[in-house]
Amino acid sequence: MGKQFIKGCEAIAEAAIRAGCTFYAGYPITPQNEIPEYMSARMPDLGRTFIQGESEIASISMLYGASAVGARVMTSSSGPGMALKAEGISYLASADLPAVIVNVSRSGPGMGKISPAQTDYWFSVKASGHGGYKTMVFAPANVQEAVNLTYEAFDYADRDRNPVIVLADGIIGAMMESVSLPEFKTVFPDKSGWVADGCEAREPRIIKNSAVDNETWEKYKISRAGMYESWRKNDVRVEEYLVEDAEFILTGYGTCARIAKTAVRELRAEGMKVGLIRPITLQPFPYESYRRLDPARVRAILDVEMSIPVQMIEDVQLGVCNKIPVFPLGRDGGFTPLHQDIITEMKRISAGQGGE
Amino acid sequence: MQKIYAKPESLNKVSSPYCPGCLHGVAQKLMAQALDSLGLREKSIIVMGVGCVSLGRTYFNMDMVPAAHGRAPAVATGVKRIRPDRFVFTYQGDGDLAAIGTSEIIHCANRGENITTLFINNATYGMTGGQMAPTTLVGQTSTTTPAGRDPKTTGYPLKMAEIIATLEAPAYVARFALNSPANILKAAKGIETAFRMQVENKGFSFVELLSNCPTNWHMKPLDALATIEKNMIPYYPLGEFKVRK
Numbered sequence: 001m002g003k004q005f006i007k008g009c010e011a012i013a014e015a016a017i018r019a020g021c022t023f024y025a026g027y028p029i030t031p032q033n034e035i036p037e038y039m040s041a042r043m044p045d046l047g048r049t050f051i052q053g054e055s056e057i058a059s060i061s062m063l064y065g066a067s068a069v070g071a072r073v074m075t076s077s078s079g080p081g082m083a084l085k086a087e088g089i090s091y092l093a094s095a096d097l098p099a100v101i102v103n104v105s106r107s108g109p110g111m112g113k114i115s116p117a118q119t120d121y122w123f124s125v126k127a128s129g130h131g132g133y134k135t136m137v138f139a140p141a142n143v144q145e146a147v148n149l150t151y152e153a154f155d156y157a158d159r160d161r162n163p164v165i166v167l168a169d170g171i172i173g174a175m176m177e178s179v180s181l182p183e184f185k186t187v188f189p190d191k192s193g194w195v196a197d198g199c200e201a202r203e204p205r206i207i208k209n210s211a212v213d214n215e216t217w218e219k220y221k222i223s224r225a226g227m228y229e230s231w232r233k234n235d236v237r238v239e240e241y242l243v244e245d246a247e248f249i250l251t252g253y254g255t256c257a258r259i260a261k262t263a264v265r266e267l268r269a270e271g272m273k274v275g276l277i278r279p280i281t282l283q284p285f286p287y288e289s290y291r292r293l294d295p296a297r298v299r300a301i302l303d304v305e306m307s308i309p310v311q312m313i314e315d316v317q318l319g320v321c322n323k324i325p326v327f328p329l330g331r332d333g334g335f336t337p338l339h340q341d342i343i344t345e346m347k348r349i350s351a352g353q354g355g356e
Numbered sequence: 357m358q359k360i361y362a363k364p365e366s367l368n369k370v371s372s373p374y375c376p377g378c379l380h381g382v383a384q385k386l387m388a389q390a391l392d393s394l395g396l397r398e399k400s401i402i403v404m405g406v407g408c409v410s411l412g413r414t415y416f417n418m419d420m421v422p423a424a425h426g427r428a429p430a431v432a433t434g435v436k437r438i439r440p441d442r443f444v445f446t447y448q449g450d451g452d453l454a455a456i457g458t459s460e461i462i463h464c465a466n467r468g469e470n471i472t473t474l475f476i477n478n479a480t481y482g483m484t485g486g487q488m489a490p491t492t493l494v495g496q497t498s499t500t501t502p503a504g505r506d507p508k509t510t511g512y513p514l515k516m517a518e519i520i521a522t523l524e525a526p527a528y529v530a531r532f533a534l535n536s537p538a539n540i541l542k543a544a545k546g547i548e549t550a551f552r553m554q555v556e557n558k559g560f561s562f563v564e565l566l567s568n569c570p571t572n573w574h575m576k577p578l579d580a581l582a583t584i585e586k587n588m589i590p591y592y593p594l595g596e597f598k599v600r601k
Contacts, residue, residue, distance in 0.1 A: 022438070023434065023437065023438060025434070049437045049438065051433065051437070053430070053463075054459055054460070054462075054463035055459060057427065057430075057459075057460075058427070058430040058433075058459065058460050058463065059430075061423065061424065061427035061430035061431050061434070061460070062430050062431070062433050062434035062437075063434060064421075064423070064424075064427075064430075064431050064434060065403065065421060065423075065430070065431035065432060065433060065434025065435040065436075065438075066434035066435065066437065066438045067434070068421045068431075068434070068435060069401070069434075069435050069438045069439045069442075070438070071434075071438045073434075087424055088424070088427070091424050095422075196401060196419040196420060196421050197401065197419065197439055197442065198398060198399045198400065198401060198418075198419055198439070198442050198443075199397075199398050199418055199419050200398040200399065201398075204416075204417055204418050204419050204420070205419050205420070206413065206419075206420045206421075206422070207420065207421045207422065208422075209422050210422075
């Protein structure tokens with residue numbers, strides 16, 4: 001199939017449809033309205049379900065029900081709406097129910113600004129709900145990657161029976177790019193062993209979201225912790241660009257990483273040995289990529305985010321174990337760091353003036 | 357020997373986890389009998405509310421999806437839209453349905469989802485220990501209205517059946533009480549009517565059941581039954597508010 005020129009939000013929606021999403025429920029919030037709008041037009045034609053929920057809470061709860069009977073399900077939102085979905089994401093995790101949740105992020109806290117930002121890193125990666133669980137978090141840096149990661153997110157959700165978050169930002173959601181859309185998936189995992197869809201010819205099942213006794217619950221939590229650990233071994237995705245001989249590292253995810261890559265190229269052209277580390281999975285986080293950096297060679301890291309304060313920097317610091325200084329470059333409120341800003345800051349750091 | 361009475365197949369053969377005199381057991385038996393008589397058990401999915409309702413988790417002999425507080429109607433919406441061939445019902449108490457889940461029940465009813473909701477109203481939060489419910493009667497004491505519910509600061513008890521009956525979409529809305537054999541027989545018939553509405557694809561059906569809580573009302577079981585008759589029924593009139601032909 002040829003390429004299509006398509007807007008990020010619509011591309012995400014179409015990718016979900018092609019991944020076999022048969023149930024979408026959501027609530028309008030900027031900057032992701034094109035996702036429910038696209039779904040409302042497309043899903044009924046395919047005999048699938050679109051519901052505009054009365055709230056974010058109801059929408060994510062509808063996903064919970066549809067997932068419990070075996071559907072591939074998705075919802076999407078942004079900052080304030082994600083906060084309302086937090087209850088349902090936690091319940092999905094507790095009940096081992098697969099779901100894909102897209103956050104086209106804006107600037108918070110609270111109402112904040114509807115303009116693009118990356119202020120939901122902590123929320124998505126560290127605690128998208130109460131009770132101490134993890135979900136995989138994918139961070140696309142362009143529309144094609146948003147398509148690919150959304151498409152794959154459904155498989156990871158089903159594999160782990162756990163929610164997966166796709167953390168885009170308002171720029172990726174609104175940007176139009178030329179992309180290849182994947183084929184419609186035709187083979188899906190067999191869920192007949194666990195769904196609660198009527199007990200004909202078998203024993204009744206309960207979708208469990210708690211346990212009768214403490215021992216069972218603790219054992220369950222241990223098994224989920226093992227799953228999170230296995231992600232760190234098997235599922236980390238990261239782009240390392242010109243890192244091998246680099247004396248300075250730029251890092252960031254999503255839109256910021258894309259801008260930082262331009263800065264790397266320009267600084268290289270000027271003879272400065274700069275590389276880029278771009279986490280694609282924010283959970284599991286690619287700590288190893290930072291740990292491997294040689295402190296004898298790498299003089300500093302500049303972390304670029306559309307967030308004040310910068311948030312991912314805490315994981316970068318964990319990765320380098322304080323052996324390499326990490327400097328922040330954050331913009332917020334809808335402002336995007338320009339590659340010139342990154343270049344200027346990198347040069348200041350190189351001259352020993354970083355962080356001043 | 358002829359068998360004239362047996363526990364419904366839709367209930368497991370376990371002992372009731374409820375307090376002495378509690379009417380949850382009666383409500384659950386009525387639901388189970390209706391499911392049995394319509395042959396629905398194996399195609400049923402019960403969406404469980406929270407609070408004392410959730411103690412029924414070990415009780416129902418069918419597939420079950422437990423929901424977060426108040427969200428059962430939204431969860432049931434997801435279940436039914438994906439499996440319209442299945443029989444889907446929610447079982448919720450008053451704190452669940454009429455406080456934290458008011459939005460979910462109103463909008464589910466208003467969409468006319470082809471599911472059934474069994475709403476058990478005992479005018480208190482049972483499991484959390486007897487706090488004021490949205491259905492607590494004026495003057496009724498609770499752990500959060502120690503001087504009695506004062507409408508000046510807490511408003512008036514919500515009449516959920518009447519509220520839902522104002523909507524266009526619902527097919528069946530009724531209220532019954534579980535305090536006497538005569539009322540229980542009427543409730544049994546009403547629950548079966550509600551279930552038939554779903555089986556016949558007529559849309560959303562809602563049955564409110566006036567119940568008790570001897571433990572948190574601090575009453576002997578018989579006094580609690582008398583209180584339903586004396587205090588609850590006058591404020592919450594019994595009957596069918598909406599019946600789609």
